[in-house]
Structures are given as structure tokens and as C-alpha cells.
Amino acid sequence: RRGKMAKSTQLIDNEVFRAYATYTAIVLLKMMLMSLVTAYFRITRKAFANPEDTASFGKGESAKKYLRTDPDVERVRRGHLNDLENIVPFAGIGLLYALSGPELSTALLHFRIFAGARILHTLAYLIPLPQPGRGLSWAVGYSVTFSMAYRVLKTVLLL
Amino acid sequence: RRGKMAKSTQLIDNEVFRAYATYTAIVLLKMMLMSLVTAYFRITRKAFANPEDTASFGKGESAKKYLRTDPDVERVRRGHLNDLENIVPFAGIGLLYALSGPELSTALLHFRIFAGARILHTLAYLIPLPQPGRGLSWAVGYSVTFSMAYRVLKTVLLL
Amino acid sequence: RRGKMAKSTQLIDNEVFRAYATYTAIVLLKMMLMSLVTAYFRITRKAFANPEDTASFGKGESAKKYLRTDPDVERVRRGHLNDLENIVPFAGIGLLYALSGPELSTALLHFRIFAGARILHTLAYLIPLPQPGRGLSWAVGYSVTFSMAYRVLKTVLLL
Numbered sequence: 001r002r003g004k005m006a007k008s009t010q011l012i013d014n015e016v017f018r019a020y021a022t023y024t025a026i027v028l029l030k031m032m033l034m035s036l037v038t039a040y041f042r043i044t045r046k047a048f049a050n051p052e053d054t055a056s057f058g059k060g061e062s063a064k065k066y067l068r069t070d071p072d073v074e075r076v077r078r079g080h081l082n083d084l085e086n087i088v089p090f091a092g093i094g095l096l097y098a099l100s101g102p103e104l105s106t107a108l109l110h111f112r113i114f115a116g117a118r119i120l121h122t123l124a125y126l127i128p129l130p131q132p133g134r135g136l137s138w139a140v141g142y143s144v145t146f147s148m149a150y151r152v153l154k155t156v157l158l159l
Numbered sequence: 160r161r162g163k164m165a166k167s168t169q170l171i172d173n174e175v176f177r178a179y180a181t182y183t184a185i186v187l188l189k190m191m192l193m194s195l196v197t198a199y200f201r202i203t204r205k206a207f208a209n210p211e212d213t214a215s216f217g218k219g220e221s222a223k224k225y226l227r228t229d230p231d232v233e234r235v236r237r238g239h240l241n242d243l244e245n246i247v248p249f250a251g252i253g254l255l256y257a258l259s260g261p262e263l264s265t266a267l268l269h270f271r272i273f274a275g276a277r278i279l280h281t282l283a284y285l286i287p288l289p290q291p292g293r294g295l296s297w298a299v300g301y302s303v304t305f306s307m308a309y310r311v312l313k314t315v316l317l318l
Numbered sequence: 319r320r321g322k323m324a325k326s327t328q329l330i331d332n333e334v335f336r337a338y339a340t341y342t343a344i345v346l347l348k349m350m351l352m353s354l355v356t357a358y359f360r361i362t363r364k365a366f367a368n369p370e371d372t373a374s375f376g377k378g379e380s381a382k383k384y385l386r387t388d389p390d391v392e393r394v395r396r397g398h399l400n401d402l403e404n405i406v407p408f409a410g411i412g413l414l415y416a417l418s419g420p421e422l423s424t425a426l427l428h429f430r431i432f433a434g435a436r437i438l439h440t441l442a443y444l445i446p447l448p449q450p451g452r453g454l455s456w457a458v459g460y461s462v463t464f465s466m467a468y469r470v471l472k473t474v475l476l477l
Contacts, residue, residue, distance in 0.1 A: 010169075010328075011170075011258050011329075012258045012259050012260065012314065012315055015317060017258075017315075018315040018316075018317040019317045019318075021255040021258075021259075021311055021315045021317075022312065022315055022316050022317050022318060024251060024252075024255065025252055025255060025308045025311045025312050026312075028247075028248045028251050028252055028308070029248075029252075029305075029308055031244075031247075031248060032244075032245075032248050032301065032304065032305070034244075035244060035245075035297075035301070049233075049237060050234070050237070050287065050293075052287050052288070052289055052290050052293070053290055055289065055290060056290070074367075075368070078367060078368070080244065081240075081399075084243055084244065084247065084402055085349075085350075085352075085353060085398065085402065086350075086353075088247060088346075088349075088402065088406060088409075089346045089347075089349060089350050091247075091251045092342060092346050092409045093342075093343055093346055093347075095254075095413075096339040096342065096343060099329050099330045099335075099339075100330050100339075101330065112318075128368065128370050129370070130370055130373060131370050131371055131373060131374070134368075134370070142350065142353070145350065146347075146350070149343045149346070149347055152339055152343045153340065153343050153344075155330070156330055156335075156336040156339045156340055157336075157340050158333060158336040158337045158339075158340050159337075159340060170329075170417050171417045171418055171419065171473070171474055174476060176417075176474075177474040177475075177476040178476045178477075180414040180417075180418075180470055180474045180476075181471065181474055181475050181476050181477060183410060183411075183414065184411055184414060184467045184470045184471050185471075187406075187407045187410050187411055187467070188407075188464075188467055190403075190406075190407060191403075191404075191407050191460065191463065191464070193403075194403060194404075194460070208392075208396060209393070209396070209446065209452075211446050211447070211448055211449050211452070212449055214448060214449060215449070239403065240399075243402055243403065243406065247406060250406075250410045254413075
């Protein structure tokens with residue numbers, strides 16, 4: 001009974017890995033929220049991308065006018081894509097970083113700053129805040145991932 | 160000899176991890192298939208995004224007319240982006256979930272429902288099926304990932 | 319003291335995993351570079367997506383004209399999205415592959431070809447090179463990920 005279960009829980013018992021799991025779950029959930037925000041704006045702005053999504057508004061021309069782009073919908077979609085472009089590298093490089101044996105305090109510093117920066121980035125995109133608010137929050141998250149990648153390559157490099 | 164090899168195969172010997180690996184490979188392959196479907200529609204509809212892709216149709220204006228968007232191509236691309244937005248969180252949170260030591264039967268239930276929902280989502284997008292077919296399949300997959308994230312955060316939380 | 323640290327460094331001591339970590343960090347960093355290239359073209363071509371990004375060019379109509387798409391910016395963005403569509407499956411399936419216990423030489427072959435193909439793909443997209451340069455480099459990377467997925471499913475299949 002202990003055999004396989006014990007093995008499977010080793011990684012999750014490691015504190016750095018637990019911190020990684022916590023913050024990665026948080027930023028991935030934050031990214032998933034963008035789908036709900038997009039749906040909210042698509043419905044309230046009546047701006048859809050697929051003909052079958054407008055069928056409940058009637059048939060023919062009366063429904064066709066809702067097949068359009070809306071500035072608010074496009075803004076959320078750009079924020080969502082920016083999340084994909086930045087949270088995916090964080091999750092991938094962060095996993096390798098967590099396995100490279102960093103100090104817990106250093107790892108927590110990286111994870112906390114990244115999560116904070118991405119939440120600020122989303123707020124800056126959706127409110128929207130004047131620049132350089134969004135640009136800076138993007139750059140901070142980007143730098144954290146870069147810093148983790150540097151540590152990973154320094155620790156494990158095998159080309 | 161046993162040392163490193165034994166360690167490296169521990170995780171893959173764990174049944175929950177094997178189930179995770181199986182279903183993640185399946186949904187990632189499904190997502191990759193969208194590239195081939197896009198290429199198929201771009202070629203059959205003659206709708207390309209890059210000038211160099213139309214060079215085989217001649218030079219100048221005769222080729223330029225194929226630099227256009229096509230509703231079928233755009234539909235597949237929206238399906239592909241929706242896969243990225245949903246399968247990436249599944250793969251990331253699913254890994255953490257698999258390592259958090261869930262029951263095999265519970266884990267299989269999550270993975271099977273997610274994979275089924277995403278295959279249905281693709282069919283609903285490409286055929287296309289009337290709503291709420293696509294919406295429901297999206298919501299089911301979304302809920303599975305959310306459920307796994309809840310278990311991960313409950314098990315490992317270290318902020 | 320040895321307990322948790324020893325556990326956390328097991329995976330990273332495995333040579334196949336170290337090779338995976340090295341090449342995944344490299345291709346994820348390459349993908350991240352696309353953000354900087356996009357920013358470079360947005361600034362030099364003065365083509366922005368958000369009104370708040372053009373505020374430094376003045377107010378009203380004088381700034382509004384920079385809210386536009388530019389062929390160079392769109393090209394980089396297509397390359398970036400193509401990276402997401404291909405590097406994400408590589409990172410996910412590659413992790414499972416690395417844990418499935420392949421020979422180091424076989425694993426290195428997969429990782430090196432993928433990384434080389436994706437770097438060539440980016441060059442082919444940005445220069446741009448005539449087709450089938452970009453198409454072939456895409457197909458090579460795609461095939462590598464497919465080959466790894468086949469090995470993963472053959473090794474771990476648990477449906």
C-alpha cells in the first residue's frame with residue numbers, strides 16, 4: 001500500500017513544488033477567467049463570431065448583425081492571448097525551476113511577483129489603466145520567467 | 160545501474176500519472192490535428208495569410224487575391240485557439256492534480272470527461288452543431304479543470 | 319536535511335530530464351522573444367492595438383491613426399501564435415516522453431531536431447524565406463512531437 005502512493009506524493013511533499021503548484025494553479029485559473037469575461041462581453045455587447053451563436057436572436061438579417069467585432073470583446077481577447085503568451089512559459093519554465101532545487105524563499109519571491117504582476121496586467125488591460133501601467137506589469141512578469149530560465153539553464157544544461 | 164533509472168521511472172509507474180499521461184497526450188494530439196485541418200481548408204479554399212504561401216499560384220495580382228480570410232478557415236482557427244485556452248490549463252493543472260495523490264477512479268473520471276468534452280467541442284465547432292452544443296461541451300471541460308484546481312489548491316496550498 | 323532536498327533533486331539528476339529541461343527552456347525562451355519582436359515592430363511601424371498605447375503621440379485624431387494593423391506586426395504575431403500551437407504540445411508531450419524512460423541519445427535526437435526546426439521556422443517566417451522553407455520546418459517539428467507522443471502512448475497507455 002505504501003509503495004506507489006508514497007512515490008506519487010514525494011514531489012507534492014516538497015515545499016518548493018507545493019509553492020509552484022499553488023501559484024501555477026492561481027495564474028492558470030486567472031487565465032481561465034478570461035473566457036468568462038469574454039463570454040460576458042459577447043452577450044452584453046451582442047457581438048459574436050459564429051452564426052450559430054446568434055440563432056436565438058432570430059433568423060436571417062436580424063441575427064446577422066450580431067456577427068461583428070466589438071472593442072470591449074477584442075480587448076479581453078487580447079488580454080487572454082497575452083496571458084497564453086506569458087503564463088505558458090511561466091508554467092513550463094517554473095516547473096523546471098521548481099525541480100532545480102532553489103531555496104524556498106527565492107522561489108516564493110519569483111512566484112509571488114509573477115502572480116502579482118499578471119493580476120495587475122489583467123486589471124491594467126481591462127480597466128484600462130494608462131500606460132506604462134500595463135507595459136510595466138508585463139515586463140515584471142516577463143523578467144521573472146527569464147530569471148527562472150537562467151537558473152534552470154545554469155543548473156541542468158545538457159545540450 | 161538501478162539508481163537513476165529506477166528513480167526516473169517511478170513517476171511513470173504510478174497509475175494516476177499514467178492515466179494523466181495518456182489523456183494529456185490524446186488531447187494535445189487532438190489540438191495538434193487542428194493545424195492539419197487549418198492547412199486543409201487554406202489549400203482547398205485558397206485562403207492564405209502570407210504572400211510567400213501564394214507564390215505557387217502565379218505572381219502579382221493573380222496570386223494576391225488568395226491573400227484573404229475564409230469563413231471555414233477562420234472557424235477552424237477559432238476552434239484551435241479555444242483548444243489552447245482550455246487544453247493548456249487542463250495539462251498544467253492536471254499534472255499538479257495527478258501529483259496530489261487522487262484516487263485512480265476519481266482521476267480517470269476527470270480525465271475521461273475532459274477528453275470527451277473537448278472532442279465533442281471540436282465536432283460541435285467544425286460541423287457545426289447548433290448551440291448550446293458547443294457551449295455545453297466547453298462548460299463541461301472547463302468545470303473538470305476547475306474541479307482539479309480546487310483539489311490541487313486544497314491539497315498543496317503554500318502561498 | 320537530506321530528506322526533502324534529496325527527493326526534489328532526483329528528477330533533475332536524470333540525464334534525459336536534464337536534456338528535456340534544457341531544450342524546453344530554450345524553445346520557451348525563443349517563443350518569449352516573439353513578444354519583444356512584436357513590440358519592436360509596433361513601435362517602429364507605429365501600429366498599436368490599444369488607444370492607451372498611442373497616448374504619447376498626442377490626443378484625438380492625431381493619435382487615433384496609429385490604431386491600425388501593420389503587415390510586419392501581423393507577421394510576427396502569426397509566428398508567435400504558431401509557436402504557441404507547436405511549442406506547447408512539445409513541452410507537454412516532451413515532459414511525458416522524458417519520464418517514459420527513453421534512451422538519452424534518442425531523446426537528445428528528438429529535442430535537438432525540434433529546437434532546430436522551430437528556430438528555422440521563426441527565421442523562415444520573419445525574413446521571410448520562400449516556401450516550402452517555413453512549411454518544411456513546421457512539419458519537422460510537428461513530426462518530432464508526434465513521434466514522442468507515439469512512444470508515450472505505447473509506454474503508459476491507461477485509458
